[in-house]
Amino acid sequence: MxxxxxxxxxxxxxxxxxxxxxxxxxxxxxxxxxxxxxxxxxxxxxxxxxxxxxxxxxxxxxxxxxxxxxxxxxxxLKGTPPTPIGRSVREDLVLLLGAVGRNTDPRSEKIMSCLLPEVNRNQDRYELYQGVVEPRRARVREVLERGVRNGELRTDLDIELALALLTGPMLIQRVLRWHPELDDDVLAERVVDGVLEGIRAR
Amino acid sequence: MxxxxxxxxxxxxxxxxxxxxxxxxxxxxxxxxxxxxxxxxxxxxxxxxxxxxxxxxxxxxxxxxxxxxxxxxxxxLKGTPPTPIGRSVREDLVLLLGAVGRNTDPRSEKIMSCLLPEVNRNQDRYELYQGVVEPRRARVREVLERGVRNGELRTDLDIELALALLTGPMLIQRVLRWHPELDDDVLAERVVDGVLEGIRAR
Missing domain, CATH: 1.10.357.10 (Tetracycline Repressor, domain 2)
Known part of the structure; x- marks a missing residue:
């Protein structure tokens, strides 16, 4: 058959x-x-x-x-995240974050917007969601760990927190257009530079 | 009647x-x-x-x-955001961000999770969503503007970007439990300190 x-x-x-x-x-x-x-x-x-x-x-x-x-x-559906280049942490973070929430498959927006409202109410959906997210988190994590090792990033860096600091602004803009006035074209660069430098006066 | x-x-x-x-x-x-x-x-x-x-x-x-x-x-449904105290930018940001995605009304999670998937597909829903979000953004914006004026924050601060840097990590954790290992209890403090200090080595 x-x-x-x-x-x-x-x-x-x-x-x-x-x-x-x-x-x-x-x-x-x-x-x-x-x-x-x-x-x-x-x-x-x-x-x-x-x-x-x-x-x-x-x-x-x-x-x-x-x-x-x-x-x-x-x-x-979500494809593989980009491969870091390895020259600088900043460059690789811009590359990886530029891909956050960017759906190349046209079916993705519809499917993810049906899955996301369920992730906090259903453990199976949550695990499905984490199966999509964790490989992406892992790739950014490797870049951050490299940055701590080679001195580009603070030695006391909380890497798991940094993952959320970098990804959060990208996701809320790409998925929800949270702030109507942030320009998507340069968003990844601006988020990376903002998180790298911090906002406190020095 | x-x-x-x-x-x-x-x-x-x-x-x-x-x-x-x-x-x-x-x-x-x-x-x-x-x-x-x-x-x-x-x-x-x-x-x-x-x-x-x-x-x-x-x-x-x-x-x-x-x-x-x-x-x-x-x-x-969403209530009024907390009122800043005015002693320090850090303290007020922790207060305001601690309330992000915290729903006091039990109907809120259900209603918002039905609204959110629609905001990028329907202009009326987007405006409804922005009507919820903008008053909250405005309150954080006032604290950031105060910080720039009184020297707590960088004078060249991009305030609209900073709003997304602060809110993004809170929202993805509270709405999606994006990272399973970030502790919600101290999240607002950690996000605020992370964004204040930045992650680059100095």
Whole structure:
């Protein structure tokens, strides 16, 4: 029995070279259904299989259940964060923060805006959200740790706090347009410089 | 004809001494309906009037339409931000930021989590959101301006950026629990000190 449909010919996602074309069709079907308004709670493996043109058994061969499939689908939806260059902490922070909340996949805004209101009310949704966020936090963390080691950043730096100081302003602007007058084009640079230098008089 | 019901005996909202008891019943009915899942788009003046036990004319005597009523209802839902003490910028920032995303009204989390996903997709919702946010931004802005004037903060401070640097980390933690390991109890102090001092080595 062939599981494949024409949808499986979708472009290969970067960073997942092991994927078969059926896997890709399953991931794409999951993301399409969510972007079209399917609720995470009620989305069924059956509906995903039907949309992908595969049997349910094909999905269960690769993923133990819906949560694992959703985790992989969201990871592919959000893509991989940029790779730091390594010349200066400032440059790498601007690069990484410039990508915060920037959705390259058009389905992302719709899917994330359905997920986010749930993260504080549902532990499964929270873990799904953290699965998206933690790899991004980890990449910024590496840059900050390098900065502490090489003397660019304070030796007593609270790295976990610094992650929130850098990411918070980017996220509220990109997701909520929190301040109508902050220009998005130079926001990452301004946030990085603001957090690097601080606001106290010297 | 009497417009009043027993619901109008709800406690008087602080900061709105001009409200009649009918006004309060109308505001409470609006907030109750939203908290119970009514959609902002489809919530009708008729449904609000019915829930408040008043006639539609009573609502239109006080509010020109639903948007104006929603603005007032959200302002009352979110309450007034704390009043700065005036001794030091640090102390006042900790006070104001400690209140960010802290909802005293139990209906607030539900109502805001329905509003927030819409703010980037619907201009009316965005203006409603800004009506909640701007009075809070204004209060922090006054403290920052005082700090620039009295020499506590850098004379070249970008105040609008600083508002985002301070508020962003608080909001992502309080609304999304963005970083699972940041302790909420001391978060406002740590954010304020982090933004005051900066992270660059000196």
């Amino acid at each position: 062939s599981d494949m449909t024409s949808q499986a010919a979708a472009p290969r996602s970067p960073g997942r070279p092991r994927s078969s074309r059926a896997d890709e069709a399953i991931i794409e079907a999951t993301l399409d259904l969510l972007a079209e308004g399917a609720k995470i709670d009620t989305l069924s493996i059956e509906a995903i299989a039907s949309r992908a043109g595969v049997g349910k058994a094909t999905i269960y061969r690769r993923w133990p259940g819906k949560d694992a499939l959703l985790r992989d689908a969201l990871a592919i | 009497s417009d009043m019901t027993s619901q109008a005996a709800a406690p008087r909202s602080p900061g709105r001494p001009r409200s009649s008891r009918a006004d309060e019943a109308i505001i409470e009915a609006t907030l109750d309906l939203l908290a119970e899942g009514a959609k902002i788009d489809t919530l009708s003046i008729e449904a609000i009037a019915s829930r408040a036990g008043v006639g539609k004319a009573t609502i239109y005597r006080r509010w020109p339409g639903k948007d104006a009523l929603l603005r007032d209802a959200l302002a009352i």
